[in-house]
Amino acid sequence: MRRGDVTRDDGTWTGLSLDVRDRHRPGLCVFSAGPRLLLSQQARPVLLALVDEHLDGVDFWRTDEYRSCVPPLRADTARALAGSPERWAHRFAQYLAGSPDGPLHEGRWLLTCESPLRRLRHADTPHAEYGGSMLVDGHPDGYIDWFFHSHAWEILPLRPMPDADDSRVKAYRKQAREGTLPPVLVWRVSGLDCHLILDGHARLAAAIAESVEPPLLQLHRTVPRDDLAARIDEAVGSYEDELARFAELRAVHGPTVPDGAATAGPRLARLVHDLNTGERPTWAWPLPGGEDRWHRVAREVTAGQDWPRT
Structure with missing residues (x-):
């Protein structure tokens, strides 16, 4: 994988370009069967989704099978890289490139700190209120609302968000107060019209609990x-x-x-x-077995529950 810094005319760093080759299918892969999506990590179903027939939103069912491709981040590393999204981007790029469980596949990607999530907050809205409003609720099932949140690019956790008194969150809350909190790594998935948290569930919970702006690094496909x-x-x-x-x-x-x-x-x-730097649609691979396979996986992960109710 080739990496290259992306800057503006004035030299301001805006992102890290990742040119990925010889990786035809990622470990964390989006499969599609008509309006039905399956996010799978290796052979493990992570997220099932069904796009509403009127395109008002997406029903989803989240399993507990997601595993981050980023190892636990040490406090001394957080202090050493604090305030440098550029250095964090290079660090996360190493993890993404070296992991078989990540979303990278052949093509060109961007890791950027200029996520639209940071631009949508009104100046008079507290960070805690805004961060909480952007999180998609529901576990194991829920709904991504495209009607009221059109192009708001909400944040969908890939596992339940920890509570504010969770031990990991408490440790990160101290870093949030000190200004050394590592970035939350999110992946923009166009088929869901939202961001998936690849790493940093506890860090985001800590930022919301402390009502500070969470540092973000967004991953998305860009022009080849x-x-x-x-x-x-x-x-x-x-x-x-x-x-x-x-x-x-x-x-x-x-x-x-x-x-x-x-x-x-x-x-x-x-x-x-x-x-x-512009975004390109997320690639999805045809689901082997099509809709029959999707329904079979849905029955297995939901233990036969009546989902989706449409």
């Missing part, structure tokens, strides 16, 4: 390398065409006409940055 190069070439061509158009105008009307660089240049920079 070959496609990126072609689209950047296309953008550069459009930029050159725009400058040529202004040059023709200057030739006719004189130097009072601007050369166009003041508008075309920033537009090109924004486009290249967006191409470098």
Whole structure:
């Protein structure tokens, strides 16, 4: 896997690009059978989901089979990397690349601290209130509401959130107060229109309990390398065409006409940055056995309960 830092024009670090090769199917894999989804980790069902026929939301059933690909984070490591999302991104990239249980597959990915989850909070809304409102409730079953939370990209834990007095949460609450809390690693899954917590359930619970903004690193697919190069070439061509158009105008009307660089240049920079960081839909593989297999797995993990009730 090749890694590369992504920065803005002013040098501000915005993310870490991960170019993954020779990994055709991930260990943590989304399978689909029509409107039915199965998130599986190796052979273990982690999450079953059914998209509402009216596209109002998703019914889900969560098992207790998810295992994080990130090992326990030591307090001394948290202090050493505190306040540096860039260094944390490189650390998490090592874990993701080295684990057979993660979501990475062939293609280009981005680990970024610029998650929309951080931009949606109103300034007068306490972090505890906002963080709690973004969590999808329900265990083992629940509902991701696309009607009231359209494009809000809620957070779906892959295991039950621990209580505020849990021993791990208490330890992280101290780090939250000190400003050394490690980031929560989330994965943007477009088929669910939400973020799944890959690692950091207790850290997020600690941030909510202390009403502080949780540090986040979001993982999502982005434009593949070959496609990126072609689209950047296309953008550069459009930029050159725009400058040529202004040059023709200057030739006719004189130097009072601007050369166009003041508008075309920033537009090109924004486009290249967006191409470098923009989200692409999450890949899903056809579920072997189709809907029959999905229903069979549902009966097994729910012990024959009447789910989904549709």
